[in-house]
Structure formats: C-alpha cells, structure tokens
Amino acid sequence: MSYDVFLVSAVADRDIAKLVVRRLRSLKFRVAFNQSQVDETFDPKDARDATNSQSVLVLWSENAVKSDWVRAAASVGNSRPGTLIQAAIDKTIPYEPFRQEKRYSIEGMTSRKTPDGFFQLIEELGRRDGRADLRAWMNFGSKDDDKRADWVAAHPNDPISVDARKKREKDLGIKPAPARDAIGAAALAAASLKTNGTKSPAPQSMAIPVATAQPNPLVELGAGWGAIAAVSAAIVGMLVMAWVFRSDASPEMAASAHSIANARVATVTCPAGTVPRSLLHVLETGPIVDDTQPQIIDDTSPPE
Structure with a gap:
C-alpha cells in the first residue's frame, strides 16, 4: 500500500x-x-x-x-x-x-x-x-459552511472534496458507481460461465445492443449437449453394473437360488456327477404299470 x-x-x-x-x-x-x-x-x-x-x-x-x-x-x-x-x-x-x-x-x-x-x-x-x-x-470556522462549499467546488478533485461528495451521496441514498476493477472481474466471471456452457447476462458495461446481437447455435446447444452426455454416461454405467452383478453371482446367492437356468450357477451349486436334492423325488421308483392291457375296473368295491 x-x-x-x-x-x-x-x-x-x-x-x-x-x-x-x-x-x-x-x-x-x-x-x-x-x-x-x-x-x-x-x-x-x-x-x-x-x-x-x-x-x-x-x-x-x-x-x-x-x-x-x-x-x-x-x-x-x-x-x-x-x-x-x-x-x-x-x-x-x-x-x-x-x-x-x-x-x-x-x-x-x-x-x-x-x-x-x-x-x-x-x-x-x-x-x-x-x-x-x-x-x-x-x-474555516465551524459556521463557514458556505465557504467550505465554495472551496469544494473550486477543488473538485482534492481528496477533501471527493470525501465530501461521497458523504453527500451516501446521505441521499445514492450508491457509488462500481470500480473499474470490479467491472473487469464481472466480465471475466461472465466469460468463464459462457465458456463452461452456461449462459449468463453480460455486465451493463459489456452488454451487446439487441439490434446487432447474432444468435450462436453452438452456444444455444452447449447446455443441451452437456446434459445429454451426462445422462448417457449414467445409463451406460448402470448397464455395466447390472451385467457384472448378474454374471458374477456369489456362491451364497447361487446356493439360495431356485432356478438352475444359468449354467454357471448350476455348476457352482451342483458339482459334476451329482443331482440336486430337490430333484430326488422325481427319480424315486414306483409300481410298473402295463398300459398295453385294458384296465379292469373293480365294481365290487363297496360304495362310499
């Protein structure tokens, strides 16, 4: 400083x-x-x-x-x-x-x-x-207000005059004009947002007249393409995760599964040379029925 x-x-x-x-x-x-x-x-x-x-x-x-x-x-x-x-x-x-x-x-x-x-x-x-x-x-004395006003008018760029003008504008509720550094920072921020695909209004000092402003299709589509890319990436990620979890079932999950349609799961659940316990009742032996001879209906059985 x-x-x-x-x-x-x-x-x-x-x-x-x-x-x-x-x-x-x-x-x-x-x-x-x-x-x-x-x-x-x-x-x-x-x-x-x-x-x-x-x-x-x-x-x-x-x-x-x-x-x-x-x-x-x-x-x-x-x-x-x-x-x-x-x-x-x-x-x-x-x-x-x-x-x-x-x-x-x-x-x-x-x-x-x-x-x-x-x-x-x-x-x-x-x-x-x-x-x-x-x-x-x-x-100047305490009662020389008019003389002070004349002095300020005669020396408008003196720091005393500048300070008096700021105090008067503050009392009247007038906001000070933005500093040149602040305007430059606002312009840089607007340019950064525009580069990232986000539309933002230009600062007042940088505004383009409506009559001369030309639409830019690339700028108009910038935000839309960004959203589409994000959604597409999310969908692809979900599909990949679903395939991984479906194909790589753990032994615990395979043991508790009721379906053996998946060959890999069946191999893990039933090793070679064995039959699932749930299918044993299908293979149990029973009486042999000769379906080539007519069946004799026993009518002597007492009626119910």
Whole structure:
C-alpha cells in the first residue's frame, strides 16, 4: 500500500505524533504511523512503508536525536531526493546530514493551538501531492459552511472534496458507481460461465445492443449437449453394473437360488456327477404299470 506520509518520531514523543497524525488524516492525507511501537528496531516492514510513501516526515526532538529508529528512518527518507521533510517539536538541532535541511517548527502545538510552522508544513505536503489552498481550508470556522462549499467546488478533485461528495451521496441514498476493477472481474466471471456452457447476462458495461446481437447455435446447444452426455454416461454405467452383478453371482446367492437356468450357477451349486436334492423325488421308483392291457375296473368295491 502506498502512503502520502510516513511519520517518524521517538517513542517518548508519541502524544505529539498522534496529534500530528490526526491533523494530517483530517485533511485526507494517507499516513503510515505505528502508534503501538515500543522498540528501536527499523524492521523490513518499516523500510517498505517508508519506501512506498511520497514523503518521510521526521519530528525532531531531544528524544528523537537519541533514537536509532528515528535516525534509520530519516536516513531512508534522505536517500531519496525530495522525500525527506522535517519538523521540530523543540529547539534541539539534529546531527548531520539533517542539520542543514529546513525544519518546520511546531513547538507548542496543541489540540487548540496551531503554530504557523504547521501551516507551512501542510502547504509543503500539499504541494508535493498536487494540492492547493489547504491553509484556507484549515482556517474555516465551524459556521463557514458556505465557504467550505465554495472551496469544494473550486477543488473538485482534492481528496477533501471527493470525501465530501461521497458523504453527500451516501446521505441521499445514492450508491457509488462500481470500480473499474470490479467491472473487469464481472466480465471475466461472465466469460468463464459462457465458456463452461452456461449462459449468463453480460455486465451493463459489456452488454451487446439487441439490434446487432447474432444468435450462436453452438452456444444455444452447449447446455443441451452437456446434459445429454451426462445422462448417457449414467445409463451406460448402470448397464455395466447390472451385467457384472448378474454374471458374477456369489456362491451364497447361487446356493439360495431356485432356478438352475444359468449354467454357471448350476455348476457352482451342483458339482459334476451329482443331482440336486430337490430333484430326488422325481427319480424315486414306483409300481410298473402295463398300459398295453385294458384296465379292469373293480365294481365290487363297496360304495362310499
């Protein structure tokens, strides 16, 4: 993430540093500041934030000149021309090479008192960021609503004006326009769905006029062919499973079966040279009947 200001101060000067950060952020400067810092180690994250900031603001003081962290951060800012900007919160003069650079005095600054050095500091930060008339904005009172409106109209692209416009639209219930990145993501999602055979409406910014849109038979049939292929694969799978389970009957299933139409099942149930027990009653011997002679009906039997 890029910042407008990377604020550098000693741990002992944290209160005045917080006040400076609040003032800068109220003017819509993006400030990198670690208010929970307790050590003197200038770590890789500090170096990355300082490098990604347009300005490195150092608050020099009696405590700051003794801080290894402050000197390391100030050296990073001083290594890039036009990046370092210095402020003094007391009369302490820093060491070389920072002694000769201009320092804006903000000594005695409080929440109710703003030294002229702070106005000069804000003007310099605004100049680096392409912003103007920030001193005028800071001098507006609580009842100067008309002046603020005129200032916003005169500086429509200033972050203060952009923020005021967003708040006004939010109060009126107007939804912000989608960002360009969001529009691009929506277009990629629509293209992905179309490639997979699913029709989806194009984003508003990508919509094709009805008069010029031409039907595509391949796209129209894409979803239908996919469904047919899925159903066909399911049917084939069911047929294969049915054939496997019918042909490969287990011995237990074969033993309990009542039919011997399947030669393979009969072989498993009745080994060679044997007859199924259920057929033995058919082969039992009985009296021999001579069907070549007429049968004599015994009428002497008593009637029932």
